[in-house]
Amino acid sequence: MITSIMADMVRYFDGDVRRINHALKVHSFAQIIASESEIEDSKKILINIAAILHDIGIKEAERKYNSSSGKHQEIEGPPIARQILSPYHLDPDHIERICFLIGNHHTYRAIDDIDFQILVEADFLVNFFEDSMSNESVWKIKENYFKTQSGTRLLTEMYL
DSSP states (O other), rough: HHHHHHHHHHHHTTTHHHHHHHHHHHHHHHHHHHHHHHOOHHHHHHHHHHHHHHTHHHHHHHHHSSSOOOHHHHHHHHHHHHHHHHHGGOOHHHHHHHHHHHTTTTTTGOOSHHHHHHHHHHHHHHHHHTTOHHHHHHHHHHHHHHHOOHHHHHHHHHOO
């Protein structure tokens, strides 16, 4: 199922290699952090799916608002994610959680559980490089937002 959802994401982004690669990298880091954390397998599946689809609203945000801002992505992402996930017959509560994560992944004050924490950390790990963030910015984000042992270790090994 995860591989099929990845393929759906690739088709949806329709040749936008930068966005496809971003999603795949966030998924990889989320998978590493989740596998090194003590969480149940069902939550790991939610993390994997949310990581693959976390920016799925960006195309629609750019079309509607001429903006790729995080807030617009959060608004537009959940309906698209629901459409992509509908053939998979997931538990409705799981779909709602995935859509909550997608619809809030730039709203750090909303972090309410380990799945959300892992998604945010994985996204930051990729954005540090893609956005060429300074060491000072990386350090501040580490201090303010990184909570997992695995995510913190990856950040330190890669950037500090």
